[in-house]
Amino acid sequence: MKNKIFIVEDDPNIRDIVSAYLKKEGYEISMVDNAEDAWELTRDSRPDMWILDIMLPGMDGYELCKKIRQESEVPIIIISAKDDEVDKILGLELGSDDYLTKPFSPRELVARVKRIFKRIDSSVTGGLEEEQELQLGDLVINTNDRRVFWQGKEVEVTAKEFDLLTILISNQNRAFAREELLSLIWGEDYFGSDRAVDDLIKRLRKKLEDLPIETVWGYGYRMRSKTEEVK
Template identity: 40%
Template sequence: MPHKILLIEDDISISEMVQSSLTKDGFIVTTAFNGEEGLTAFNTDSFDIVIVDIMMPKLDGMDVIKFIRERSSVPILIMSAKDSDVDKALGLGFGADDYIAKPFSVIELSARVKAAIRRATKYSTPEQKVEHPLVIGKLKIDLANFSLSKNDIEINLTSKEFDILKLFVSHPNRVYTKAQIYNFIWNNEYYGDENVINVHIRRLREKIEDDPSNPRYIKTLWGIGYKWEG
């Protein structure tokens, strides 16, 4: 079955370009031209990924992301001309999975879409190998079923958050630079965009740590990167 994409973009020329390119790649693309139309489409159909602009009439992209993330773990890709660290942090903090700045290459966009869907799909694919859950402090991490609980209370993670967690717990005490984390998790070359890594680490800490400002599990090695202490 072809994967379905919801594209929420108020610029008609950009929307048509993206829709045409992704359709040629075999995707089914539903378009919406403002936030309200986007949420109406989201509520009436199911999608494998949502691509959303930030600056839109009626309802902006941040509100759209917040609404969707409260109801679904579907991958969300921000596509916007606003390329400041603040906007990236805010969008990712609301629960977006990735960010691509305008102007962009449709080849890069397609690659990011495919990578996001591939990461999300693996969580719904049963694995043949049975692994016992890891119990680390208050955490219970089931790598086979992609689930996490703390004090027996389930914690919802995005696909990237779980990928980072799995990377850390599979190699405790190994130090990872931000470039290494980006290469492993995003499957892309690292161009020094530390903010994307920082936001995901902060979100993960907020979910698993008792005191995110004084973390027990994910340790920062200043000027180097991060490591997991279990």
């Protein structure tokens, strides 16, 4: 079955070029030029990924990203002419999985799309050996179908949130540098700020209250094997 991608972009040239490249790779594409129509599309069909422009007429891409995240953890890639770090961080804080600044290479976008889908389809994260279930206290991760359970209840997480959890729980008490986590989760060719890692941690702490992730000041993070050791 083809993966379905919704493209929300008001520039017809960018929309058509991106669509052509993605269709060539076998993806099913739906295109709209505004967020309101994009949201209406979800009444009849749910995409496997969103590609959103930020500067849209009417509702902007940030607001659409928020609406999507209220109902789904489907991957979101933001494409925008805004290249300030604050804009990238805002996009990540709202739950996007990646942020690409215009102008960009269509091949680079395709590579990022493939990487996200590959990460979702694979039960191996960061070169770790395949395991069916990982557990730490109240946290249970099923790596085969990428499901996360906290205190007996399933929690919806994004692809990158899942990857980070899997890396940390598989290496309990080991401190990871932010740069190392950035490379493992986003790929070695990612040149964004390591604040993206801080944002992932922030989102996980909000979703999984009392999760035993410890901040290693000036360095990175580690998952403690005992909750009482968390600072």
